[in-house]
Amino acid sequence: MLLCHGFTGSPQSLRPWGExxxxxxxxxxxxxxxxHGTTWQEMSHTRWEDWYAELDKALARLRADCAEVFAMGLSLGGCLALRLAEVHGQAIRGVVxxxxxxxxxxxxxxLAPLLRLVVSSVPGVAGDIKKEGVSELGYTRTPVKAAATLPRLWALTQADLGKITQPVLVFHSPQDHVVKPTSVRILRERLTRGNLDVVELRDSYHVATLDNDAEQIFARSLEFIDTNASVPLQGS
Structure with a gap:
């Protein structure tokens, strides 16, 4: 399983899911x-191609050892997971x-392409969690230069959504203060092969993998893998 964390976040946000x-x-x-996971100043020297390349290398390592690979991600990590499925086709068995x-x-x-010429960072987006006492390890500032590269990734991913024939499971929080419903609407409009399932998370905000609905995400993603893997999981 290849898990992808989100923009300005870190693997910490997905660690319980991975475990x-x-x-x-x-x-x-x-x-x-x-x-990511260092400083926002360091992140300002990276772009979406760097993040995707890291996942591409991780996918190659998994494929060398595993018969099948599922790609999973949170927020921007979800976009990168979908992009992997578009580029690699059936090398990705399914997407969550x-x-x-x-x-x-x-x-x-x-405004990021212009804004980066005058400011280096804006307030961060990490930590949108409903559950009390839980925090996300993410930057308190968003590097504008890195953010300015996102529109190209979004455009490429949207343009190629029709290439995805693998099953896709989407978890969506109606009370998300970071990502608007537009993204899920686009997926509903473009993934029309009967391969899309959307599950609403009524008790979580954006970082749902650390929130009140986390256990539902974990259990249903495991069920999704068991259903769509060519060989059922041991003990299922």
Missing amino acids: YLAAAGLTVSLPRLPG VVNPSVANDVPLLR
Whole structure:
């Protein structure tokens, strides 16, 4: 299983999910994307191509050891997981995404290509969690230069959604303060082969993998793997 964390986040946001899948006997890879988990200043020297390349390398390593690979991701990590499925076709057996970001629906980000010329960072988006006492390890500032590269990734991913024939499971929080419903609407409109299932998370915000509905995400994603793998999981 290849897990992809979100923009300005870190593997910490998906670690419980990865540990759950590993405990079920699955091989799990959860790479840290370049520029993440260090400082936002370092991240400002990276772009979406760097993040995707890191996942591409992780996928190659998994394919060398595993018969099948599922791609999973949170937020921007969900977009990258979908992009992997578009590019690699059936090398990705299925996709699970949590509050995926595939659209440029934030007004400030529309200005990023110009904004990066005058400011280096804006307030961060990490930590949108409903559950009390839980926090996400993410940047308190968003590097504008890195954010300015996102529209190209979103455009490419949207343009190629029709290439995805693999099953796709989407977890969506109606109370998401980071990603608007536009992304899920686009997925509903473009994935019309009967391969899309959307599950609403009524008790979580954006970082649902650390929130009140986390156990539902973990259990249903494992069920999704068991259903769509060519060989059922041991003990199922």
